[in-house]
Amino acid sequence: MIDASPTLLSALRGDPARRPVADPALGAGVRALLEDELFAVLGDSPRRLVVTPASVRGIAGAADITVGRRARLRGALVGTGLRVVLDGGRPNGLAAALWASWLPEAPAPLAELAADLPGPDRQRLLDVVDEDLASLARVIGAPPPSWTRRTGARAEVRVRAGTVVLRDALDLVLGSTRAVTRDVVLLDVVTSPLGEGTARLRDYHALVETLRTGVAPLRTAILSAPTAEWSIADVDFALLARAARHVADIAAEGGSR
Amino acid sequence: MSLRVERLTPGVMDRLVEDAPASTALPEGAAARLVERLDDLARGAGTLDAWTIEHAGRTGSDFVWTARRARRRVGHGALARVRGGRVANVADGVADELDDLRARGATGQVHPRSLAAWVHGLDGVGTALVAAAATTWCAEIDDLAGGIGTPWRVATDAVVRSRPGGLVLRARRDLVVPHEGRSVVVRIRSGHPGPSAGPGLRADLAVATLARPDGRAPARLIGAWPEAGIALSVDGDEAALRAGARDLLRAARRLGGARLAA
Numbered sequence: 341m342i343d344a345s346p347t348l349l350s351a352l353r354g355d356p357a358r359r360p361v362a363d364p365a366l367g368a369g370v371r372a373l374l375e376d377e378l379f380a381v382l383g384d385s386p387r388r389l390v391v392t393p394a395s396v397r398g399i400a401g402a403a404d405i406t407v408g409r410r411a412r413l414r415g416a417l418v419g420t421g422l423r424v425v426l427d428g429g430r431p432n433g434l435a436a437a438l439w440a441s442w443l444p445e446a447p448a449p450l451a452e453l454a455a456d457l458p459g460p461d462r463q464r465l466l467d468v469v470d471e472d473l474a475s476l477a478r479v480i481g482a483p484p485p486s487w488t489r490r491t492g493a494r495a496e497v498r499v500r501a502g503t504v505v506l507r508d509a510l511d512l513v514l515g516s517t518r519a520v521t522r523d524v525v526l527l528d529v530v531t532s533p534l535g536e537g538t539a540r541l542r543d544y545h546a547l548v549e550t551l552r553t554g555v556a557p558l559r560t561a562i563l564s565a566p567t568a569e570w571s572i573a574d575v576d577f578a579l580l581a582r583a584a585r586h587v588a589d590i591a592a593e594g595g596s597r
Numbered sequence: 598m599s600l601r602v603e604r605l606t607p608g609v610m611d612r613l614v615e616d617a618p619a620s621t622a623l624p625e626g627a628a629a630r631l632v633e634r635l636d637d638l639a640r641g642a643g644t645l646d647a648w649t650i651e652h653a654g655r656t657g658s659d660f661v662w663t664a665r666r667a668r669r670r671v672g673h674g675a676l677a678r679v680r681g682g683r684v685a686n687v688a689d690g691v692a693d694e695l696d697d698l699r700a701r702g703a704t705g706q707v708h709p710r711s712l713a714a715w716v717h718g719l720d721g722v723g724t725a726l727v728a729a730a731a732t733t734w735c736a737e738i739d740d741l742a743g744g745i746g747t748p749w750r751v752a753t754d755a756v757v758r759s760r761p762g763g764l765v766l767r768a769r770r771d772l773v774v775p776h777e778g779r780s781v782v783v784r785i786r787s788g789h790p791g792p793s794a795g796p797g798l799r800a801d802l803a804v805a806t807l808a809r810p811d812g813r814a815p816a817r818l819i820g821a822w823p824e825a826g827i828a829l830s831v832d833g834d835e836a837a838l839r840a841g842a843r844d845l846l847r848a849a850r851r852l853g854g855a856r857l858a859a
Binding site: 362364367368420423426429437438440441442444485486489490493494497518551552554 | 607739789
């Protein structure tokens with residue numbers, strides 16, 4: 341873990357000349373490894389389970405109680421605000437405008453949470469989101485327009501004959517899977533400080549992206565919006581194997597931790 | 598008629614285009630007869646598409662534009678600009694496309710529920726969210742189609758109107774790849790393919806065929822689900838066309854039945 345500097349995106353992208361060549365067999369190898377890990381803990385059981393970013397961080401099941409509605413809305417607004425910041429938007433006072441633009445198309449559970457939020461709570465939430473976005477805008481940098489960019493990228497990968505579903509959501513994906521070298525970098529922005537759970541989540545993102553595209557990403561990163569710290573990892577087989585083992589641990593415990 | 602399932606790994610899209618078989622053509626007059634029959638069954642105006650097939654004949658609720666819904670139209674416009682050499686990159690293409698839509702909306706000469714009117718009414722944040730969604734859509738297409746060795750183009754939907762004020766049949770198309778006298782159609786979808794994804798693809802295949810003046814089916818219709826990393830495809834053979842037509846007839850009958858009951 342390192343303190344953020346104004347070059348998060350450039351640190352993520354690194355030197356293009358030093359990127360490793362993409363290994364087309366790695367995706368299949370990682371899938372086979374994950375299937376083996378899952379078989380070791382589930383055997384032939386027909387049990388179905390869904391793994392989510394919350395279960396990887398160890399906050400699933402407790403989300404409504406301990407994380408709270410404000411935290412869920414905060415995460416959604418910061419993720420949406422990132423898109424505006426990357427588009428050159430200024431973060432100052434952005435939260436109120438985001439609230440108006442994002443709410444009509446927010447997923448139903450979040451829209452209901454937002455509608456039920458009392459006025460003073462909403463104002464406090466918007467103030468915190470403004471602070472998060474200001475901190476994020478200071479460190480993230482601007483991606484050149486030539487970079488292939490996806491924001492709010494979702495994934496749903498099924499393994500073990502469709503009985504285990506890995507769901508994921510990333511705030512930013514840069515690069516293309518069709519490059520000769522490994523070109524894709526992943527970024528997730530969280531609204532909590534970094535810790536063991538976020539490190540597991542960072543690795544999980546790389547695992548799901550590898551399973552989804554068949555190509556391992558170059559790097560995976562988590563940025564804590566309030567503290568402006570980030571954690572970057574180069575993706576290699578050891579990282580993907582660690583993430584696969586962690587998914588198997590979650591499966592052994594029934595899908596949530 | 599078999600539904601082929603592939604993981605969307607590098608090289609798969611190129612292979613699906615390369616080994617697309619020869620396609621079938623409808624017998625003369627068959628397309629007109631089928632459209633007429635669908636119109637009779639539906640008993641009036643309405644739209645039939647893969648969505649209605651996948652949702653057992655239900656029609657969608659009132660349409661409202663959102664960034665997610667606008668991404669496809671804006672993204673297609675942006676990609677057409679990039680591929681036509683009018684702009685250097687997707688970001689510029691999206692910005693130009695949004696500028697054009699805003700200018701059209703400003704004339705007041707557009708339908709109040711059109712994309713142009715909606716974009717014209719957006720503030721800076723709303724516009725940025727549409728730009729981000731469209732840029733993401735273009736990146737999905739770039740990842741998918743960039744590996745296809747044959748030149749491809751961004752496609753508009755195939756639409757068949759039975760008569761003025763009658764039934765509309767619509768097949769979503771995102772890319773068309775002309776290949777050795779045949780064409781392969783690609784449709785990009787969100788989420789994970791459900792159990793009715795195959796019938797949806799066959800309905801798209803049937804409508805795309807009805808929309809062709811020569812009644813020739815696309816050689817292959819590929820449904821790509823990038824979020825799931827999966828591609829399903831159906832070949833444009835007689836069995837797939839029959840199955841697609843059967844599902845359209847069933848959906849038209851449900852639509853007409855619902856009208857009678859209302």
